[in-house]
Amino acid sequence: MFTQLSAVLLVNLFFQAHNLFADTQKRNDPVNDLNKSFRSHYAKTRASILQNSGPVIIVRGDNMILINGERRIEGKLIDPTYHDLKAVAHAPLALYSLLIRNKTPILSDDIISELEKLAIVFERSYSAFDSRLNSKEVEKKQRDILSSCIDFTSVTLKTKKFDYSNLIKFMRSLLNPIQENLELAAKYRINNYRDQIFEWRTELNGKQWEQVVFLIPGSPMARKDNLAVQFCAKLVGEKSEGARIVYAESLFGENEAMLRLATHLFDTKIGEDIFSDPWRMHRDALGPSTARYLDVISLTPNYDH
Structure with a gap:
């Protein structure tokens, strides 16, 4: 019996035969050989x-x-502090990315389940900033951001309601502390790059550095x-x-x-x-x-x- 699978196989065989014919034509085409010669010489000279x-x-x-x-x-x-600062800056965005998938004023069961998991991640991350960084002041700022995320998550889980305007208000309330994290992360990364470059300057002479x-x-x-x-x-x-x-x-x-x-x-x-x-x-x-x-x-x- 001729089945749908048989039709698919026939179509695949047709295209395989067509591609084989096209490849054979290309192999016998002098203009195609010309282009292949260019690509070959280009690749060798590039290397x-x-x-x-x-x-x-x-x-x-x-x-x-x-x-x-x-x-x-x-x-x-790079100093791992850079990644810690960016991770905390991403915490509110994780919350935002999850909640905007909810399309009704009432949270769906799937969203509630994911939000409960995220709440645990927030709590564990908050506890991690006890003696993780060299600066107690910077650690406190990380806890403050995470605490805000924990509070917002807790209220949302308790009410099981989603208000888009409240989410946007919450996100914008954290713009300044998030920006402070990004400023400090950029400083860490740039200082690491600069220190490495200064070290390598001794590996290179003046002419090499210019190149x-x-x-x-x-x-x-x-x-x-x-x-x-x-x-x-x-x-x-x-x-x-x-x-x-x-x-x-x-x-x-x-x-x-x-x-x-x-x-x-x-x-x-x-x-x-x-x-x-x-x-x-x-x-x-x-x-x-x-x-x-x-x-x-x-x-x-x-x-x-």
Whole structure:
């Protein structure tokens, strides 16, 4: 009997055969071979340029890595206080993220269950800030934020009601203490970075330091005003990302990030040598042509024809 499964199998076999035919055509296509030749030579030269480039410092969150020729030196880990401060700053946001999933004035059973679990996390975190940090004053501020979260959670569980306006009011009441945490977290991280860089300056001579490129893996949303980018820019006298500061967006593996750097270095050289513009290859090659063509065509349908 011809079943739905049989139909699916036939469709899969058809597409496999089609893809095999297309691959065979590509293998026999001289123009496709031309493009493959370009990609092969590009990849080999890109690897060569990276191998012969100057020192690289990878700034990847908790630590730095200095790569200088055959040497690879892991920096010291960031002070854990940085993470503690950010974790507490995230506590009210955890509450907010949970409660806005509730779509009615009465809390659902699922939300109540999750809120009870979150309440335990708040309580345990509050107790942890007894002798966790070097500063008693900073510890008290962490307990104050967590205490507010505990109180709000307790009232919400007791009433089993959800009021969106009250949640927003609660969140905004904590903006100042949250911002204080972020200010202090930034200070901790920057001081750690600075101390590591000062130590490595003794590893590099003047010429090597002038050649150092900073490679910064990071997420898309954290790219604008990124802490590491700002730090490195001040360090080398740049405005932001550029010749010596490369942001490897969404490339958190070291090998992937280094490949992004290699592409950056080679594309910069192509731009300088061929276009007299080091940044030409960092833009879409079709960008200017696209803009000119879009200026002369209409994208409004003509329904008269």
